[in-house]
Amino acid sequence: MTDQFALIYSSRFSDYSYGECHPFKVDRYRLTYELMQQYQLLTPSHVKQVECPVASEEMLRDFHRQDYLDTLKSFSLDDDVHANFFYGLGDIENPVFKGLYDWSRLMCGGTIEAVRQVVEEGCRASFSMAGGWHHAHSARASGFSYLNDAVVAIAQLLKQGKRVVYVDIDAHHGDGVQQAFYDNDQVLTVSIHENGKDFYPYSGFVDEVGTGQGYGYSVNIPLVPHSDDLIFEQAFTRMILPLIQGFAPDVLVTQMGADPLRTDPLTRLECTTAFMEYAGRGFLETGIPWVAIGGGGYDRLNVARAWTLLWSTMIGVPVADEIPAPFKKTMLSLDEPCDWLRDPPHMAAPDDFSRAQQSLDKNISIIERQIFPLLNLSARG
Numbered sequence: 451m452t453d454q455f456a457l458i459y460s461s462r463f464s465d466y467s468y469g470e471c472h473p474f475k476v477d478r479y480r481l482t483y484e485l486m487q488q489y490q491l492l493t494p495s496h497v498k499q500v501e502c503p504v505a506s507e508e509m510l511r512d513f514h515r516q517d518y519l520d521t522l523k524s525f526s527l528d529d530d531v532h533a534n535f536f537y538g539l540g541d542i543e544n545p546v547f548k549g550l551y552d553w554s555r556l557m558c559g560g561t562i563e564a565v566r567q568v569v570e571e572g573c574r575a576s577f578s579m580a581g582g583w584h585h586a587h588s589a590r591a592s593g594f595s596y597l598n599d600a601v602v603a604i605a606q607l608l609k610q611g612k613r614v615v616y617v618d619i620d621a622h623h624g625d626g627v628q629q630a631f632y633d634n635d636q637v638l639t640v641s642i643h644e645n646g647k648d649f650y651p652y653s654g655f656v657d658e659v660g661t662g663q664g665y666g667y668s669v670n671i672p673l674v675p676h677s678d679d680l681i682f683e684q685a686f687t688r689m690i691l692p693l694i695q696g697f698a699p700d701v702l703v704t705q706m707g708a709d710p711l712r713t714d715p716l717t718r719l720e721c722t723t724a725f726m727e728y729a730g731r732g733f734l735e736t737g738i739p740w741v742a743i744g745g746g747g748y749d750r751l752n753v754a755r756a757w758t759l760l761w762s763t764m765i766g767v768p769v770a771d772e773i774p775a776p777f778k779k780t781m782l783s784l785d786e787p788c789d790w791l792r793d794p795p796h797m798a799a800p801d802d803f804s805r806a807q808q809s810l811d812k813n814i815s816i817i818e819r820q821i822f823p824l825l826n827l828s829a830r831g
């Protein structure tokens with residue numbers, strides 16, 4: 451393993467649009483890249499930028515069904531109105547637009563390349579910011595996701611006989627990835643997210659633990675609304691890190707959605723950017739070859755700040771808190787003024803914190819009883 455770090459990027463990431471009123475804004479990628487650039491995070495000698503390739507159809511078929519791929523491809527040929535609700539395509543959530551198929555393949559190619567940089571080029575870690583489409587199923591688009599980059603990339607690792615831990619810190623349950631490997635003991639999936647009782651995708655409960663060979667290799671840590679940094683950090687230390695260490699994978703893949711941040715418009719968690727730095731440090735310090743991928747985040751300024759901090763943590767180059775002047779100007783022109791990279795410290799209200807702590811303790815004790823013995827782990831209290 452070298453001490454190189456790879457960032458997978460393409461200016462084409464921001465070329466398309468889900469539509470004016472859709473919460474997913476593709477210019478989040480361009481803004482993140484610009485902020486990293488202005489903090490001089492792309493020029494150190496131990497950093498390499500890799501142009502994002504397009505995923506081959508052959509690799510997509512390792513997970514996605516041919517009839518779904520054919521439909522997605524044909525709907526992407528023009529700007530006419532297309533819909534097939536059986537495949538989850540063409541509704542308000544998952545609009546179809548000209549070029550969608552190639553754009554989704556590009557995002558997917560980024561994660562495959564990020565894995566390749568770590569496994570074949572010996573990079574210490576890599577970041578595929580345009581990955582993280584964790585809701586896509588084999589033959590169904592869901593939750594703004596069309597092609598499941600993590601599943602396709604992990605499938606390539608499995609072919610090479612590698613064992614993988616996938617950790618998903620997005621505010622939403624990583625349902626598509628969990629389902630893909632639900633009966634597989636070579637991939638341990640761990641998702642921490644806002645409780646699916648009344649929240650998309652309505653899954654990710656603590657009793658979803660895998661099936662058959664995969665029994666015990668799916669772990670879910672649902673959190674009640676208003677869980678804050680302190681709750682996330684405890685879950686990270688008491689559950690996520692021991693699980694990674696217990697499974698001892700060849701490669702660690704982490705989905706780094708920025709929507710647990712308290713100012714995200716679609717979620718009710720109360721994290722700050724401090725958690726993104728905390729998680730980044732924790733993953734890096736495992737010493738396991740690490741592939742970070744993007745994910746949700748519906749406030750583009752949050753996404754740019756959180757992933758700039760993640761990248762700075764990953765490559766070990768500290769950044770000042772005051773945002774560089776040109777980026778301030780860009781955000782001002784978008785009517786979203788900003789001054790600081792990091793959020794101020796925040797704690798949930800006492801009643802909310804107490805509810806969150808009780809729920810976390812309960813879930814941790816269930817996982818410790820049910821899953822830890824299978825991985826030869828003992829409870830740490």
Ligand SMILES: [Zn+2]
Nearest residue numbers: 620621622746
């Ligand atoms: Zn999300």
